[in-house]
Amino acid sequence: MFAIELTGHGIREWGTATGIVAAAVGITLFIDPPLVVKLSILIPLGILLLAVYAFFRSPSRSLPKDWTEDQMISPADGVISSIESHERHPDLDAPGIVIRIFLSVLDVHVNRWPCHGEVTLNRHVPGKHHDARSDRCHMENEHNLVMLRRSDQKMVGVRQIAGLIARRIVCPVSIADQAEAGQIYGMIKFGSSTELILPDPELVGVQVEVGQRVRGGETVLATLPMNEKTAG
Template identity: 45%
Template sequence: MTSLNWSDPPSQTAFPVAKAGYPFIYASIFVTVVFALLGVGPLAVLGLFTTGCVCCFFRDPDRLIPTGEGIVVSPADGKVIKVESIEQTPYYNAPCYRISVFMSVFNVHVNRIPHEGTIRQVRYHPGKFFSANLDKASKENEHNALLLEGPSGKQVGFVQIAGLVARRIICTVQPGDVIKRGQRFGLICFGSRLDIYLPRSTEIAVAVGQKVQAGSSILGRW
């Protein structure tokens, strides 16, 4: 049985929200209050509904993280849309497996570190905004690629990819940072995708169509 622990301190609120969502929430509340003061009831109700949707989108629930050597967890909530073996990629320096997780607007969009270790590279690339479930999104969309080296020397690559609606990628780690498995490291606003690159020695634990949760779902082991 896999044991669990916290990678980040648990929140002190019943409904934790990511800090990046505060400006959107405050703006929605402000517009709602203006409509209410003007007596425009239908728009005030619409604004209240929109505020609730924005709060829901930026929710940031605590997660218990699996412990154990060689475990790689999902960096994102969503649906696995691709599991494949590839020979070369600009995001990993050897033949590897790629697992793609698609996040709809209904998923939690806070991203978490897939394995403990040291961040070796962070590379941001501006780009287009195709639907994140398309193959060309990996190369052509706006994305932020990270390379992590674990204590054993094995590396994990993971790429935040903006989608059709997403227009902002947030990443809070830098090269040289020592991080924990399951630790929060960023967020992609309003629909997106995460690609994870793992060494060929990894025993893959997920399949296409499976739903996963950031930090708590195991993608593979080595």
């Protein structure tokens, strides 16, 4: 049986669309116009509703069977748009690596935790709405940053970035929340970018390349070895 699992983060949008389409179908059937007119109304409405459902879909995902805590899982579906090394990343106040993922309107838009950890920061920053493919997007656009502290005390960041069409970032998490790798924590509505921010560039082993398609909750983007002395 065909079924689409929908995210609760979009219940306002897909719930409203469902109600409008249901009302339109009811009115159309009640009026009972000629078949051609009826189909010209019902078919576009059906396509529109399926498009809304497709955007807010939230498919089940599982971590790789051999996953270990030093493997950083993709926080989003999409295509790797850039991999950057920073001598001093402002969100880490230390050297870091940023792996950026571009999400088109056709991609799944829920965001997932890249690793286990404790939420230490959830900061929303207003900004502009450049196209998500623009070089100015990650510097000037509205975004939301969450920082996680792993059990070995290393800090990992995930940044949701709004785009030209994406105008709403959803991130209902609180300080001290416990993140579990691969679990959904939020979404960006209608096209966007997501960044994975990692410390200790000399220890990071990037596992993807620019242009590669990745799946949130499944694809390993990089490895960041656990510090055994402080882990656990």
